[in-house]
Amino acid sequence: MALNRRKFVNSLLGIGGIGGLFTIIYPALSFLKPPKSAKPKVNSVKAGMASEFPSNSSKIIKFGRIPVLLVKSEEGNFIALSATCTHLDCIVQYREDTKQVWCACHNGIYDLRGRNVSGPPPRPLDVYNVKVVNDEIIITTQAG
Amino acid sequence: MFKNFSAKIEQWLDTRYEISKVKNFIKHKKVPVHKFSLFYYLGGLTLFLFIVQVITGILLLMYYKPGEDSAFESVQFIITEVNFGWLIRNIHSWSANLMIFFAFAHMFSVFFTRAYKKPRELTWVSGMILLALAMFFGFSGYLLPWNELAFFATKVGTDIASVVPFIGDSIKEVLRGGEDVTGATLSRFYGIHVAILPLITTIFLVIHLFFVQKQGMHEPESFEKLPEEKKLYTPFFPNFALKDALLWIIIFNVIIFLALIFPWELGVKADPFASAPAGIKPEWYFMFMFQTLKFIPSHVLFIEGEVLGIMAFGLAILIWIFIPFIKVKEKPNSKIQIMTIVGFIVASFIIIMTILGYMF
Numbered sequence: 001m002a003l004n005r006r007k008f009v010n011s012l013l014g015i016g017g018i019g020g021l022f023t024i025i026y027p028a029l030s031f032l033k034p035p036k037s038a039k040p041k042v043n044s045v046k047a048g049m050a051s052e053f054p055s056n057s058s059k060i061i062k063f064g065r066i067p068v069l070l071v072k073s074e075e076g077n078f079i080a081l082s083a084t085c086t087h088l089d090c091i092v093q094y095r096e097d098t099k100q101v102w103c104a105c106h107n108g109i110y111d112l113r114g115r116n117v118s119g120p121p122p123r124p125l126d127v128y129n130v131k132v133v134n135d136e137i138i139i140t141t142q143a144g
Numbered sequence: 145m146f147k148n149f150s151a152k153i154e155q156w157l158d159t160r161y162e163i164s165k166v167k168n169f170i171k172h173k174k175v176p177v178h179k180f181s182l183f184y185y186l187g188g189l190t191l192f193l194f195i196v197q198v199i200t201g202i203l204l205l206m207y208y209k210p211g212e213d214s215a216f217e218s219v220q221f222i223i224t225e226v227n228f229g230w231l232i233r234n235i236h237s238w239s240a241n242l243m244i245f246f247a248f249a250h251m252f253s254v255f256f257t258r259a260y261k262k263p264r265e266l267t268w269v270s271g272m273i274l275l276a277l278a279m280f281f282g283f284s285g286y287l288l289p290w291n292e293l294a295f296f297a298t299k300v301g302t303d304i305a306s307v308v309p310f311i312g313d314s315i316k317e318v319l320r321g322g323e324d325v326t327g328a329t330l331s332r333f334y335g336i337h338v339a340i341l342p343l344i345t346t347i348f349l350v351i352h353l354f355f356v357q358k359q360g361m362h363e364p365e366s367f368e369k370l371p372e373e374k375k376l377y378t379p380f381f382p383n384f385a386l387k388d389a390l391l392w393i394i395i396f397n398v399i400i401f402l403a404l405i406f407p408w409e410l411g412v413k414a415d416p417f418a419s420a421p422a423g424i425k426p427e428w429y430f431m432f433m434f435q436t437l438k439f440i441p442s443h444v445l446f447i448e449g450e451v452l453g454i455m456a457f458g459l460a461i462l463i464w465i466f467i468p469f470i471k472v473k474e475k476p477n478s479k480i481q482i483m484t485i486v487g488f489i490v491a492s493f494i495i496i497m498t499i500l501g502y503m504f
Contacts, residue, residue: 032318034328060417065324067417083419087450088437089303090296093419104420105300106438120440122448 040064044140050078050132058094061139067091068128068139069101073112080128080139081114087121101125173360173380178367180257184384185391186250187356192392193243194349196399197281200236201338208288210334212327215290216413223410234403240282242399244429247275255467255487259362265468267355270348272465277345282427284337290330295414297426298333299325300434307454326416425501432497433457464490 042064050072053059058071060083067083071094081101083091090105100117101110109118114125129140157163175184207226209218222229251271254260260268287298302319306312321328367375378384426434436457440449463470467483474481 033314034317034320034322037322060419062417069419087442088300090299090420090424091418104422104424105296106434116442120437120442120449122442122450 043143044138047080047137047139050135050137053078053137056096056099060091063128063139069094069125070130070137070139071101071112074099078130078132078137079112080130081110082126082128084125085121086116086123086125087119092125169357170381171379173357174377175361175380175384176363176367177376177378178364180253180364183250183253183257184361185388186246186253188388189391189395190243190246190250191349191353192395193239193246194278194345196239196396197236197243198342200232200239203232204236205338210288210330212290212330215288215330216410219289219410230407231403234407235399237408238399238402238406240285241428242395244275244278244282247278248429251275252487252491254362256484257362257364258481258483259364260468262468264355264359264362267352267359268468269465270352270355273348274345274352277341277348279429281337281341281345282429284333284341286427287330287333288337289410290414291411292414292418292421293411293424295325295416296420296424297430298329300426301430302329304454307451308458324416428498431501432494435497435501 045061045063045068047059047061047070053072055072055076056074058069061068061070061080069081069083069092071079071081073079081092085092085103085105085108087103087106087108090103092101092103092108092110094100095102098109099112101112101114102108103110103119103121107119108116108121110121110125111117114127116122116124127142129142131138131140154163175181204222207218207222207229209215219233223233224230226232254268254271283297283301287294302316302325305319306316308315317323319329319332320326321332425431437450437453440453442449444452472482474483
């Protein structure tokens with residue numbers, strides 16, 4: 001009987017101990033998870049003058065907090081793709097020699113439609129719309 | 145006079161803390177002498193380099209300022225303005241690399257002499273934890289100068305964490321301090337590098353050293369089989385300890401030489417809106433994993449190549465850590481054991497992939 005009482009008190013203590021530990025660990029772990037910061041809602045950005053943009057070249061545009069690769073092809077068409085490689089998050093670049101989008105980190109290659117054509121990238125790059133209004137380049141999300 | 149005084153202090157301490165027991169232990173500690181005796185120096189050498197890291201790290205702390213707008217500039221200030229700042233930073237970088245190199249060498253020497261076997265299973269496990277901590281030290285310290293190479297290495301390294309099933313994305317977010325690698329990541333890596341990792345490493349280091357002292361030096365099987373009168377030993381103190389000290393001095397000179405002749409470049413400041421530069425590479429000790437990930441195609445059957453590669457590495461590392469607990473039938477009279485072949489395959493894989501990484 002005495003032993004049973006001891007067992008009972010011990011398990012109460014054990015449960016209390018685990019509960020106590022949880023009240024310490026849970027806030028500490030939650031503290032480590034960064035709070036969600038409000039993302040600036042960006043639907044379109046201006047990316048400079050079309051006439052000043054040389055053919056067969058590219059630049060990275062800040063689309064809110066997202067890097068977007070804007071390319072002017074040899075034919076003079078504008079293409080905008082997400083600049084974040086779908087493999088391991090590096091930022092891609094346009095290769096003027098091969099006319100392809102290349103990721104230097106793991107040698108991933110995409111075509112100018114954003115499709116992953118060789119190397120490790122598992123998915124295509126997101127495509128953005130590009131309009132030229134009064135010589136000004138405007139990039140918008142596919143949703144508009 | 146001095147001798148008398150020190151004897152008195154010793155006696156005073158002995159009556160209170162029984163230090164003669166420690167003295168006795170050191171006096172009787174011995175190191176076996178055989179053809180692999182050189183391997184015994186590798187662990188001590190790694191420890192010495194860790195001490196160099198702690199001292200130079202504390203010195204760098206005095207000037208380093210974490211932050212997107214201050215980290216790169218403060219390292220630049222250290223190497224251009226602070227007295228001997230360039231030297232301290234170069235020693236810290238070179239010593240870090242050599243520490244990991246000798247930790248790897250120590251690990252393989254233990255593996256090939258099968259010193260991880262009973263009763264030293266936990267010494268192996270604690271050593272593997274220390275190696276993982278050393279690599280995490282390297283990874284977190286790499287970001288601190290906030291240069292282009294470090295920025296992309298951290299982007300890739302933290303993105304790898306998201307592959308872990310269920311909790312991967314949370315781990316990535318906790319490591320980065322947000323969705324992307326930003327100044328918040330730098331603050332976290334700084335905290336990890338200068339506070340969390342030193343604390344955990346010190347705990348495991350004490351455990352590891354306690355195990356080694358408790359069980360004594362491992363004797364290889366060929367040495368164990370010798371008749372007692374043919375077994376040669378050298379006293380740990382002063383013979384072995386002095387040789388150890390001599391080696392530490394030599395290595396320290398090598399580091400100084402490397403720091404003078406091959407200074408560590410600071411590179412270009414990180415820009416989160418710039419493309420990854422051509423020829424980007426991680427630290428050499430991550431190269432074999434980096435190169436393997438390059439070789440795996442985007443999809444293998446229905447699994448993404450990257451997921452498959454990282455999971456395979458994770459599994460292989462787990463098996464390697466728990467290798468002392470895996471029962472393998474050994475051929476009693478065979479010179480080459482299965483585990484030796486496994487070790488050669490692992491070492492060759494690491495070496496070949498590292499070389500390929502630097503070639504392509």
